[in-house]
Amino acid sequence: MAEEQQKKQKFPGENSDAKRSPKGRLQHPVVYIISIIVLLIIAVTFVAGPSLNIFSPQAENVSFGSIYGNSIEYTPGSYFAQQQQALAQEFAQSGQDASIQTIYQIWRIAFQRTLLHYAFLEEAKNSGFRVTQEAVDKAMAQNPRFFENGEFSPERYRSVSNVERLQLRETTHAGLIHQEVINSILQAAQPSDPESDFIARMGADRRSFTLARFPFAEYPAEEIIAFAQESPDTFRVREISSITLNSREEAQVLLERIKAEELNFQEAAREYSTDGFAAQGGSRGAVIFYDFQAEFSDEESAESIFSADRGSLTDIVETRNGRFGFYRLDSEIRSLDPESDREMQRVRGYISRFDSQRIEDYFRSEADSFLLAAQNRGFVAAAQEGGISTVKTNEFPINYGSVALFPTVQDAEGNQIAGTGNNEEFFLELFSLEDQQISKPIALGGEIIVAQLNSTRTVEEEELNYLKTFAGYIIQDWLGAELERVYLDPEVYTDRFDQAFQQLVMGN
Template sequence: MPSKKHDIKNSEEKVQTSAMRHPALYVLSIIILVVVVVAFVAGPILGRSAGGAQGELVFGTYKGKDIEYAAGTYFARAYENQLQQVQQQVNEEGGDLGIQQIYTAFRNAYDSTIFRYGILDKAQKANVLVSATEVTRTLASSPRFQDEDGNFSAQLLQEALSQQPNLKEEVRKDLIFDQAQQDILMDSQLTENEIEFISQMGRERRIFDIVSYSFSEYPDSQAAVFLEENPELFRSVELSSITVGSQADAEEILERLNSSDGVFEEIAQANSSDVYAAEGGSRGVVWYYDIRRDFEDEDAADILFDLEEGQISEIFKLRNDRFAVYRADGPVREAEAGDQNALEQVKGYVLSLERGQVSDYFRTEAEAFIERSAEIGWASAVAEAGVEPVTTSPVAINYGDIPLYPTLQSASSGILTGASSRESLFTEIFSLEQNELSSAIELRDKIVVMRFVEPVTADSQQDSFMDLYIPYLAQDYLVAELQREFKDPANLEDNFDRVFQQTFLGNQN
């Protein structure tokens, strides 16, 4: 990692120039700047201590290193800066500084400190060094240590060092942090070809009509066919159960149930560990396809459904390593094709366990629509099929939902939710000729057919703005990725909320 000097003043001048030319870009750049480069200048001492003689507080650890709030630390300086911002906002709104505002200031400062720890850790691994001469030069140029004539004052520096012995070390870390951060961000800069590629993604947009076949609309007629082919799955019976943790406990329960004084409901309420205990073990109507998943033994459900009304079962071992005894509270009922409740059970079953059945049905419907549209035209096919197309807003090639361009989800009123990572979808729909239809495209919970209506060219001014914003977006993504890395539980032990509550709310739990 080569050494580079971070020139804050020049950066500020460049940002001010951009502000005059591109106001929107300026706002975005400031947001990113706040996240990436935090220039904290004051050195507060916490007014309230929760242990240390000078208010030292440890809010967590980063790779075993304490994240400590104490006078002169970066954490303290960050908090002072955040608190000033919060106080200014409260004053402007005419309110009072409360515990929520203090929490926000502390939390933001804590997060900034974690980011600093992470960058410094990377700098140490890369052997980034700052000389003692550079530390001295930085201190000497600070307005804090200059007299009224603007000359360096050794006396002011010595007074500061006597009050803050770690001042030079903190300045050294500041310089390493700035240097390492700048190097990392420089490494993330995009080439002109990369910027052009990303810009091109949103330059040519398309409007589509979409016909959607939602899996939730699987018809009763198809459910009835599946029921006729698989009637044994949708038998039902009223059951009660008692669930315990061991074979021995189950044997004791079964012995009591088979004795003359064994009352099932009372034993269930007193001993069962399942959710039906409060109802005396009553589970109501149970469907064969559903309860068979509870057992390790594939034949258990068949044995259960062979019980006579009022009969107590043998002991069954469940998949969760518990044991259950059942009672049949009614006769087994066979499902009938006209039973709406049974049809709803069938649809729930096929949607969760036989999803291919649903997909195949709607794919056939979609392909028939495509074929019919080719014969009689889009509008006539839509009317004949009784479907209602949705027309999108202009769609960009926004793979991965980057915030530069409209997402597939927003452009399609939610129909294409979850499709932004489907490279094959973008390839197909942006290869269509005008008025051409796509194939039947399967998404998570539907089949769609898309028709390319017309192209739309992005506004040239907006296009120019995107070219300027893309490099900032790349840095923003990098910072977000670094933050996720630094806050990974493998790196960070986060005790912030507990320590804050103990310190400010007196909560010792």
Template sequence: MAPRQKKQLVHEDNSTKGEWIRRFKANPFVFIGTIVVLIIVIVAFVVVPAIVPEAGGRSVDLNFGSYDKIPISYVPGNYFATMQGNIARWYQNYLNESNAQTINQMVWRQAFEETVLHIAMLQEMKQAGYVAPEAVVDREVAQLPQFQENGRFSVARYRQMDKISRLDLWREVQESIAKQHYLNDVMGLRIPSGEGAFVGNMTARVRSFGMAVFPLDSYPNEEVINYALSEPDLFRITHLSRITINSSEREARQVLDSIKEGTKTFEEAARELSADSYADRGGEMGVRMAFELTSDVPDSQERETVISALPGDYSPVVKVPSGWAFFRAEEAVRPLDTVDTANIDKVRSYMRSFERGRIENWLFDQASLFTAAAGESGFDAAVEEQGVQKRDFGPLPLNYGGVSMENLFTTLSAQSISELIPAESDEKFWRIAFYTPLETPSEPLVVGDNVLVLYPREETIKETADTEEINTFYSTFVSSNAETSLRSHFLHSERLDDKFVATFLQYLFSFN
């Protein structure tokens, strides 16, 4: 090297050192912080992809879980490591001081998920009995760019690669072919030529609605009481204590005999021997209605014996789902107190579970009266006169199933009306909504916990350009939706043992 060049390099080197020293003296904390962030970035995106952490001088197995009991591990050179490296390089352009740690975790998580999908698809093909033919794999390998020379396969270039690397590459190509077949089978289903146009035409008619709501909870207390009085046995009030023995009927009888003989008190036996949730309370069950004992004592005759016991008496040992039990009556059975609102609430709850049809029939009658009034005085006037709950929603296309396509296809859920949540896939709802004449109240229909009356207010026909836009993007939408569904299926599968967070925090978070 010429002396002048050496002097120039020395001058530049001294100049660089001087600049670093000047920056350090000017603001040492910022300077050090910048260097630390630089080190974090280097470790996250250069060092970590190239090494596996070590513990006690031995390599640590970066195992993030398993799929179908196949380990999901980071090993230099394997699929996980390749994906981690590729994703890390892509994210490098987005790194800054504030997001290095977050992006590092995102890189590893995405690599993990891609590896799960890789293993899952290969397992699906394996279980289907598919193996890529050797001739097909050989042909694909021969077409790889690294083996091409003057547009043709080069044997010389192929032999420059060592045998182990060639075998690994061959297996990678074989797996890639299997995965591609799986994706073609699952996501490559042909879309009928008219389907996009049909879906687009679904948005052509758009309607806005008024809606009258008759909730199940509006069923009046008077009707609840009338029902309770018509079925007095169901709602008798009893106060019981209980001891449950799950070993054998014989042992349950022995415990009952010891209590009757005075060897143990009922409360002592409950705390020491009972195998139910009442043991800590000395067997105290509290007040129950007769119908609430159905699950405790399934046999109706045995249940009646328990309910009818006199105060202080013990029932015989009876069969219960968890073993055998006997009861002590704390008070005499008594009829329902209809003044107690808590009792009425219990009867209402029973009716919602076992007599729902009775409630719906009553609400249908109220809705029919409303419909008649709306036909005479108008929808809004009838709402005000009868004090009915009202909702307005729309404009909305006939979107059965809640198809969501950007801003092109409005969904029922986007209306943010709780009473409509169960209606998205209710065929009767959509039929009534779009075939009831405009400005005419519909027939009543049950949706979830409400009886509804729809009132179509307006209808517009969209321009052809809007429906054609949906037709244009429909195939892309279907493919994207299929891919999302596929990822969700595998990433939420019971066959996946996801230990990503634990492994990342133990071995990789410390690098940051």
């Protein structure tokens, strides 16, 4: 039974078989070239290891999807099979135990590599790139499969069937195209000296700051209480117990037995209930109406149950997830308890989800008050008087997008300051400041900050030359995401991976 349930397990990202139409080539030649380069990160050699039983398919000729008219199937000797086997072999050598999720990931990565491989070959075909049969012959002669005592063995070559030899030649031909196009693009894409100098100087001017921080997580309890008091019905609280079953009939029978005193509520919950409160005899403890109403598709059902008399048993109701149950009201309705951390956290979560602007507005007002005090009495003094936490940053340039070649925004301990990498306002405001000048309040997502400029520095020529040396790598970092955007855009391929995996590997 457990095995059957395991086989029926679903995996993330299941897609429909929607037909896609090919997308045009990249219009910008630099983007096109750089996107291809990033294939080096993912491309692997055509080395096929022995298939491991735990990773082996239970059938063949199942399509995992298609790209540019190529159906991606797991067949012996195919690129897909080679990638899957190579990954499986690599994992086996790690000595780790294989979980279902691990097997899924191995197959998924092999599938993505195959998509990229076919997209790469399509670009090569469109550009008119060709590989000669002589080059294929030379590559075949260098295949370790045909070596004996360190040399090519004609006997071993002739021992392979004509069908297998033809398939191997086709695979070798595709692999040569794959590799040669990478090599040619690498040569064409090397930045010129002026380009390298331009890239390096982007990170030459650096600044450090002191930040006054107003984290949203410190939204004060009195503000939370005030919010709850504005909506008292939403945050009513009472003790509730429940019993949940899979069908209305089962729930009705059990309810009648409890009413007839054949079973008490706690015993029935422990023995029959299928929800997460069974072990506690059905007791849910203190329940906030906001949480309770989320279990039902309509607020009226939640309201009628929550407002029932203390000690009463409700009728059978259907929950949002399609199960059936009944409830017992264990206490009178009361208001929110400010001393309860759990209840306060639930209201805080509600505000963060449905009225986050309220939190931001509160801290922006606090930051405005701090800014005024800092301008009058000094940044450090105003922070100390107001009990506001501050942090000194490292030296960093305008590094929009968190390019790996340059420092990102960190505190003195090297911790990344969240929300800065793609925040245009942050960089524009901070790099327009003069010495010791104080910024306006800036939202970073989870907090408001006010910054004071501490220092400015232009990197030395030696460090600049170091940056120039690695300018080529920055291109890959900048446009790494471009590869997936162009080649793994859903418009150019059909993805049936999850359905095929269930059928081929899991046997469902």
